Each structure stands twice: as C-alpha cells, then as structure tokens.
Amino acid sequence: MESGKQQVNGVGFFQMPLHYPRYTMKDYSDMPEWKLDRLLAEYGLSAEGDLDYKRRFAMGAFLWPDFHGVNQ
Template sequence: MMSGTSCSNINPHTLSGLKPNGHQVSGSGNDKGCYFQMPLHYPRYRKTDYETMPEWKLDCLLTQYGLPVTGDLTQKRKFAMGAFLWPSQNE
C-alpha cells in the first residue's frame, strides 16, 4: 500500500480512534490498515521549480501528500502548481 492512500469507507467514528500519525490505537484486528500521515513540511517550490521538475520528483511529491499521480507530465505539473502554490505565486 502506498502512503497517503485514502479509504472511501472511513467514517468519522473510525477516525476518532487514530493517533496523530494515522495508526490505529486499538481495533478488533478485522480493520484494514488504511491511514494517512500528513508530511511535516509544506512544499516550498516556486512556479519555475514545478515547470522544470522531473516527472519522478512530481510523482514522489504528489504521492507523499496523498494526491493523485495520474495523467501526463503537463497535467501533473498543473495539478501540483494548483495544489501547492498560492494564487499570487501562480501568476
């Protein structure tokens, strides 16, 4: 399982039994190991960094934040810039 994977069947009651790192505190053993661990730092790249970033690095960054890693390189760059740049940085 990749880090940042999300589960569509998680409800708020399930989330209340999680530690800050996303691991379950207790369970019956029947629960699937589905969790998300937020990275400690927000990416500090500029628009020009995303425009020249190699695809493997974009894939790693998006995966680290649990975001979709689909589409071609142009689509991934556009998605990363939309997700991580403030509107004033995107001009």
C-alpha cells in the first residue's frame, strides 16, 4: 500500500505527510522522474503524464506564490 494511504474497517483515507516539501523551482526543474513520482505518490497525487507535466504539476501543487513586494 502506498505511504500516506491507509484502510480502517475497509474504508480508505489519506493521511497528510508530516512535512511539507521544501523544494525550489530549480529543485523541481532538476529533479529526476523517479523522485517526482515518489513525492507525488506520498501526497496521494497522480504521477501520470510525461516528465515535463509532472514537474509543472509539482511546482503548481507545492510552490507558494511569491508575495514579496505586494502592498499589504
């Protein structure tokens, strides 16, 4: 069974991993496909698609917008 996914009395549920990934855009751009697959699977996300799609998906899912310089 994939990490993060569990069964209790036949009912499946997702348990969020303890740590949020702390990768930069460059890290995702250079990350090998197997590592992207593991990262996405750990969070219960689909690893379907080509390497470019997986990289863009991971960046969209895990990178927060840069709010520096925005008036508050």
